Amino acid sequence: MNFYPNDDKSSVKLNEDKNSIKLEVKNIKKSFEGILVIENVSLYLKNKEFVTILGLSGSGKSTIFNIISGLMIPDEGEIIIDGEDYTGKTGRVSYMYQKDLLLPWKNIIDNVALPLVIKGINKKDSRKEVEPYFEIFGLKGYEKKYPHQLSGGMRQRAAFLRTYMFSRDIMLLDEPFGGLDAITRSRIHYWLMEVLEKLETSVLFITHDIEEAIFLSNRIYILSDKPAKVIDEIIIDIPRPRTKDVTTSVRFNEFKKHILNIMDRLY
Amino acid sequence: MRKLQNTEGSKDREANEKPGNWKVNFNKNANMIKQTVDKSISMVFLILLLILWQIISSVGSIPKYILPSPLDVGITFVKVLPDLKDHLLTTLWEAIVGIVISIIVSFVLAVLMDSIAFFKKAIYPILILSQTIPIIALAPLFIIWFGFGLIPKILVVTLVCFFPIVVSFVDGMDSVDSDLLNLMKSMKASKLMVFRHIKLPAAIVSFFSGLRIAMTYSVMGAVIGEWLGGEKGLGVYMMRVKHSYSLDKFFAAIIVIVVLSMLLFKLISLIEYFCMPWKKVKAR
Incomplete structure (x- = not known):
């Protein structure tokens, strides 16, 4: 070698x-x-x-x-x-950890949109921007759920999408x-x-x-x-x-x- | 018993509606029955104690001006309730104003302590120290300084209540996962963003547990303040009837205080429930 x-x-x-x-x-x-x-x-x-x-x-x-x-x-x-x-x-x-670090008080769509909100985009627009990605990431239908309602695998998917939303x-x-x-x-x-x-x-x-x-x-x-x-x-x-x-x-x-x-x- | 029968009945009904789910429903209902039974245990015990108390007083070894029987207290309670209304409202007002001031003071202190490490080091030990001062010893001072009006009572309530609130606030902010803070930092989130989206909601969760404790203290604080003098309030009333040895009226006032504290406690739980929508939904 x-x-x-x-x-x-x-x-x-x-x-x-x-x-x-x-x-x-x-x-x-x-x-x-x-x-x-x-x-x-x-x-x-x-x-x-x-x-x-x-x-x-x-x-x-x-x-x-x-x-x-x-x-x-x-x-x-x-x-x-x-x-x-x-x-x-x-x-x-963007950085993703082993822990999903989703916020329990935000539903999945707001969790995913958080990086955009931090960048200064307002809540409504940021939601609109992340929405199409739920389909691609296999998270469709989970937008309004809270993190504790999701399985570990689904939570990591959501965390991955959030990571992607920060830096693509x-x-x-x-x-x-x-x-x-x-x-x-x-x-x-x-x-x-x-x-x-x-x-x-x-x-x-x-x-x-x-x-x-x-x-x-x-x-x-x-x-x-x-x-x-x-x-x-x-x-x-x-x-x-x-x-x-x-x-x-x-x-x-x-x-x-x-x-x-x-x-x-x-x- | 009636509750038990009700749950049994609903079990049957649900089982009929969804025959495939009978096991789930059965478990759910078994749980509900268990909860009802658990709750009634303390009720039954309380009633037993009251009966015992009634028996001891009726046997006649204790004079009424030393210890009235529960029945006497009950009758007096119904009789004096209209007189108590004004006193009750005064005490309630003092308690609520005190709580609101405590919340505001705690919020400001907690935010300052969280954002300025030096401030926390300077203030936190003093906060703990302040809790070792017996409030009963302070209350007369407040009366000397502020007279017999509402202010000294509100001050006592505030002093008693703000400590559990501020501690739960600070703990809530401290409990945020350091990885989460790092994640926010890597996203270049401003302090304000971190506060709004992370620290404040995290603190709200523990804030409510502190607030619930404070709420039960608040009525007690107001009553202690009133004991030492005033025109109106449950504490003032208690002192007056005590001086005339009408202990049945004294106990009636205690019942009012207990019920009031419990109602306030329930109110906080209700507000908590509406403030935290994510807790309403069931886990998967």
Whole structure:
């Protein structure tokens, strides 16, 4: 297995088509109270691409997201979005957590419309704007329901739609399906695959689930344990949209074995 | 018993309407019966206590001016109710004005404490300290400062009530998930937006539990204020009848206070129900 060195050279080499790059994380470093958590991480996200950061729990994946979203400022390095420096600036990309974080006092349509309201659009117009998306996201008929009336899977769908309403070109998803049971989870994978086909969005995804990563991603970055650095980058060339059958295919299992080998060597 | 029969009857009816759902209906009704029984237990116990009290007084070992029997109290209650009306309205007015002032003061304090960390550090310990001061000791001071009018009574009510309200307000705002606040921050939401859409609704939920406690205190606070002097009010009435050893009238006033407090408590639950539409709908 070849390890890709994590210097600028490799990312330049991989980013041949500069125009299509949405988001670039350049050599970020971050330590908390003297402990190095992120050691020189560089990665990029192309237009309409689904990229996963795969690593163990507590490997600093969420810190990377906090830096990209602007909630944290890296000690070194920068975040470039559409060619502009967005280091430490919030309000550009949307962020989704494992918890759905839907507001229990708002019905689904108002929850979903909240990002637009925050942007300053009035309640009525924002409702009108989100309404057509309920069909695409398979949430039709749930507009007037309250979050506690929905199943866990449906709540995550609503949270995903809310995330999409904030930023339609770059979404950061931090283990969004980690709290769901296995069956609901694979169902939501097929659903996500379908929905993403209809949208023009780039997704950066965090997970520790190898199968989830392979099924959903165009590319996977494998992260080392703390301090985090990218130790491998794998391109998943299984054609999209992928269906259920993909998960039992030979190619899928080859990827799985390959990744498992890398991770075994790590920890 | 009648209630029990009613639920039985409705069970049969519903079962007939939807034969496939008989099990669900049966469970629902079994639940309702259980609730009714649970509620009646305390009622039955209370009635037993009253009967016991009645027996002890009728046996005659206790003179009426020391402890009147429940029956005497009941008869007196009906008799003096018209006289009590004015006193009742005065007390109710004091309680409600006191509560409204408490809500306003609590709201301002809670918002300030939530938005300015320094302010919270400075004020919160004083708030707790203020609760250790015996109100009964303060009330005479208020009368010296503000006379025998409504103001000292309203002040007592406010002092008693605002603490549970402000604490529940602040706790409600503190209880907001930090991830949710981060999410709002990542969306670049302004402080005002976060307050309006997140913190205020979150605080409202716990605010009501504080308000319900405060409401039951409010009548008591007003009565304590009135004990120490005044022209009208249930407390004033109680002091007067106590001086003439008409304890049956005294107990009648207590009944009025209990009923009034319970009605106010129910009123808050009702307002709460209408303020939180998301709680009305059943879970899936």
